[in-house]
Amino acid sequence: MTEVLPGSVNAGDDDADDADREAVEQERAKLREFVAGLSADDIKSGGWFTKLCAQALRSYTQKATWEYFQHKYKGVPADGIVGQQIKLAAKNAMIEGGISASLYNGTIAVTIGSLGGASPAAVPAGVVTFMVDLTYITQLQMRLAHDIAVIYRIPLDVDDPEDMMKLVRVAFGIKAGEVARSSMKFVPGLVRQVLKKYYSGPVLAAAKSLPFVGKHLLQRNIIKFGIPGVGIPLTILVNRYTTVAAGRHAKSVFRHEAEVIELADTLIRRTQHAQLLLWVAWLVINADGKIADAERLLFQQLTRLARERHHVDDEQLANVISIDPEEVWRRVDAELGDLSDVVYAAERVATVDGDLTTHEKAVLAELRDRCRRR
Numbered sequence: 001m002t003e004v005l006p007g008s009v010n011a012g013d014d015d016a017d018d019a020d021r022e023a024v025e026q027e028r029a030k031l032r033e034f035v036a037g038l039s040a041d042d043i044k045s046g047g048w049f050t051k052l053c054a055q056a057l058r059s060y061t062q063k064a065t066w067e068y069f070q071h072k073y074k075g076v077p078a079d080g081i082v083g084q085q086i087k088l089a090a091k092n093a094m095i096e097g098g099i100s101a102s103l104y105n106g107t108i109a110v111t112i113g114s115l116g117g118a119s120p121a122a123v124p125a126g127v128v129t130f131m132v133d134l135t136y137i138t139q140l141q142m143r144l145a146h147d148i149a150v151i152y153r154i155p156l157d158v159d160d161p162e163d164m165m166k167l168v169r170v171a172f173g174i175k176a177g178e179v180a181r182s183s184m185k186f187v188p189g190l191v192r193q194v195l196k197k198y199y200s201g202p203v204l205a206a207a208k209s210l211p212f213v214g215k216h217l218l219q220r221n222i223i224k225f226g227i228p229g230v231g232i233p234l235t236i237l238v239n240r241y242t243t244v245a246a247g248r249h250a251k252s253v254f255r256h257e258a259e260v261i262e263l264a265d266t267l268i269r270r271t272q273h274a275q276l277l278l279w280v281a282w283l284v285i286n287a288d289g290k291i292a293d294a295e296r297l298l299f300q301q302l303t304r305l306a307r308e309r310h311h312v313d314d315e316q317l318a319n320v321i322s323i324d325p326e327e328v329w330r331r332v333d334a335e336l337g338d339l340s341d342v343v344y345a346a347e348r349v350a351t352v353d354g355d356l357t358t359h360e361k362a363v364l365a366e367l368r369d370r371c372r373r374r
Helices: 016-036 040-045 047-063 066-072 078-103 108-113 125-151 161-172 179-184 189-198 201-207 212-226 231-270 274-286 293-310 325-334 340-350 358-373
Strands: none
Touching: 016 047, 016 078, 016 125, 040 047, 047 125, 047 161, 066 125, 078 125, 078 231, 125 161, 125 212, 125 231, 161 231, 231 274, 231 293, 231 340, 274 293, 274 325, 274 340, 274 358, 325 358, 340 358
């Protein structure tokens, strides 16, 4: 069965709805085969998630490339393509939610709680339906996050454990110590109070036995099927909300990274003092005693581009543990010519992680003063 790529159905066609439903049914059929190979222990232990990651991304990422999206949406800026991908993913999530909820019967929390370490054949039919829904939405949201990274040209290697964990965290908004809270934040306000009341007892007890990611995702999925009387509407609604939330979160993260990478390119392209720029940038980044992710990414890009475009490979800076401001000022004072490019770069570096701190303002003031007196 062929793999369905995002955006492969034109939403403007008369037969788009039927084609979208058929694509969802095809993916559900593939995932039903995957679920059929899981044991009860895989479901309770969270092993299903590890296995799904291997299946969901490896072949997919070879096809869903930047070139694919550029060809599909020729001339459309990245933000426009991302918006369309989120819209398509949300639509498919709603279709799948309606299909799963219409097939499902039973109390999933109790069923999962009673599973033993049995063979795949021992997994009840209701749990199979539940797991097809869970794996479909999990796969959809991971692929959506991947697509958004690709569209913004953020390199991700799914064979690299660090990149893989980054993708998982971004796709599902997972933060240590916030599993329950991050699950709840995806849920519409109209049902949040009901869920808070229900989010206890056997549901929580069943989920606590799972590893971190599996626990987070199982908790979120149990809620959709567990509340009597609201099955299909809630399943459709939660599928849509979780997918849109995942897409928007991925857009926020990867778009910001793309802006940081673009900034590094601009600063290196405009400077005539690449080596000095690196020293000043590192001083500014360390001014407040902490290094944000955006600052770390920016400096990595600055050093890479300085090496590639200006042949600057500063081992002395690379070996610095605690940067000495006097060393930086000595380098500034020794440099000849106009240093406005370095001042501009320092000002942009200082704001990459948000508003200026007192320490950053002091470093910038000193830099401007020294460059004026030269």
